[in-house]
Structure formats: structure tokens, C-alpha cells
Amino acid sequence: MHQEQQNLVDQAITSRHSVRAFSSTPVETQLIKDILTVASRAPSGNNIQPWKVYVVTGKKRQELTRQVCQAQIELFNHPEQAHRYQEPFKYYPEQWTSPFIERRRENGWGLYGLLDIQKGEQEKMQAQHLRNYQLFDAPVGLFFTLHTSLATGSKMDISMMIQNVMIAAKARGLDTCPQAAWNPFSSLISDILNIPHDEELVCSIALGYADLTQRVNSFHTSRLPVEDFAIFYE
Numbered sequence: 678m679h680q681e682q683q684n685l686v687d688q689a690i691t692s693r694h695s696v697r698a699f700s701s702t703p704v705e706t707q708l709i710k711d712i713l714t715v716a717s718r719a720p721s722g723n724n725i726q727p728w729k730v731y732v733v734t735g736k737k738r739q740e741l742t743r744q745v746c747q748a749q750i751e752l753f754n755h756p757e758q759a760h761r762y763q764e765p766f767k768y769y770p771e772q773w774t775s776p777f778i779e780r781r782r783e784n785g786w787g788l789y790g791l792l793d794i795q796k797g798e799q800e801k802m803q804a805q806h807l808r809n810y811q812l813f814d815a816p817v818g819l820f821f822t823l824h825t826s827l828a829t830g831s832k833m834d835i836s837m838m839i840q841n842v843m844i845a846a847k848a849r850g851l852d853t854c855p856q857a858a859w860n861p862f863s864s865l866i867s868d869i870l871n872i873p874h875d876e877e878l879v880c881s882i883a884l885g886y887a888d889l890t891q892r893v894n895s896f897h898t899s900r901l902p903v904e905d906f907a908i909f910y911e
């Protein structure tokens with residue numbers, strides 16, 4: 678690969694970040710298809726290509742965001758109802774340990790700090806959390822599922838495909854936010870989107886054009902230096 682191409686690939690990867698405010702500019706269906714076509718070149722064990730994607734726009738998007746926002750508001754008011762909303766699999770540990778808990782806190786408070794949300798300001802935190810279920814105003818929601826007969830390995834396959842979607846989108850001037858926030862509402866989402874019962878929701882992506890006037894989009898996260906996570910043997 679030539680230096681110029683390398684730079685373009687690196688730029689698409691390193692310029693991707695989670696965007697949490699989108700403009701209402703619609704995304705052409707053909708563009709979404711192009712992104713998914715490119716992304717589907719992701720590898721998968723035995724090339725089983727386990728991913729399925731539900732592409733949600735227009736009226737269906739309105740219906741979905743309205744119903745899930747309503748469910749989340751009910752949950753804010755009645756936290757004892759949490760058992761009704763089960764995520765299909767545990768994305769996060771029940772018990773956080775170091776160093777992950779510190780990184781998680783740094784990330785959370787970094788975002789809240791930018792949004793002027795202080796510790797204890799529950800209503801502001803809830804309002805920001807609710808933005809997830811409005812897809813941060815993105816015109817497109819992508820909901821990724823796997824067949825329930827598959828094993829944990831398929832989550833690796835679909836994750837590679839999802840990353841490809843985000844990079845292919847970035848290369849086309851679009852932005853994304855991966856979202857696990859929808860997972861607890863998977864059965865409600867399945868009802869609304871007619872997702873078969875033998876499929877489970879893995880992750881969602883908000884897709885659209887970033888609203889660059891919104892402060893939340895100036896949030897950029899850090900990464901550890903290579904020496905802190907890679908061990909070299911010779």
C-alpha cells in the first residue's frame with residue numbers, strides 16, 4: 678500500500694470518534710448500502726458472516742425512539758421495574774476493578790464536565806442518557822443482531838463488521854456513535870422491528886452527519902501509549 682493510501686486509512690480510523698449530536702440531514706439509502714457492503718468484507722470464523730442489521734429511518738425511527746424513550750422515562754421514575762428490561766448478554770462486569778473503573782470514571786466525568794453536569798445532578802444525567810434513545814438526533818439507527826444459536830466467537834465477528842461500518846462511514850463524511858444503551862430494551866425493539874425471537878440484539882449505531890455546533894462533539898478521548906498495553910518478545 679502506498680504512503681498516501683496508508684495515511685487515508687489511518688486518518689479514517691483515528692478521526693472516528695463517538696458523535697453525540699447529529700444534524701437532521703438525511704442519509705441516502707444507497708450510501709447506507711455502500712457502507713454495509715464495504716463493512717461486510719469483515720472477516721468471520723469460517724466465513725459464516727453471522728451479522729444481521731436492521732436499518733431504521735423515517736417513521737419507523739420516530740416510532741422506535743418514541744416508545745423506547747417512554748420506556749426509559751418510566752424506568753427513571755420506577756427503577757424497581759428494571760427487571761422488565763433485560764439485556765441479552767452482559768456487556769459490562771457487575772463488579773468493576775482497577776484499572777478499568779478509573780478509566781470508566783475518567784471517561785464519564787470528562788463527558789459530563791464538558792456538558793456542565795456535576796456530581797449528583799441526576800436530572801441532567803438522565804436527560805443526557807435519554808439522548809441515546811433519540812439516537813442523538815441521528816436520522817439513521819443501525820441495530821445489529823446475531824442468531825441465538827451462535828457462540829461467543831460470533832460477537833468478535835460482528836464487532837469487526839461494526840467497526841468497519843464506522844470507518845467506512847467516516848471515510849464518506851458521516852459520523853457514528855456505537856450504543857449499548859439500547860440493549861436492555863431489546864425485547865421492545867424486537868417487537869417494534871419484527872426481529873425474530875431467535876435473534877439477539879448485540880449493539881446499535883447512531884449514523885448521520887455530525888452537528889459541529891454542539892459542544893458535546895468536541896469530546897475526544899485519550900488512549901494508552903503502546904508500551905502500556907503491548908508486550909514485545911524477540
Ligand SMILES: Cc1cc2nc3c(=O)[nH]c(=O)nc-3n(C[C@H](O)[C@H](O)[C@H](O)COP(=O)(O)O)c2cc1C
Nearest residue numbers: 693694695784809854855856857858859880897898
Ligand atoms: C460497544 C460500545 C457501546 C457503546 N455504548 C455507548 C452508549 O450507549 N452511549 C454512548 O454515549 N456511548 C457509547 N459508546 C461509546 C464509548 O463511550 C466510546 O467509544 C469511548 O468512550 C471511546 O471514545 P471514542 O469512541 O470517541 O473514541 C459505546 C462504545 C462501544 C464500543
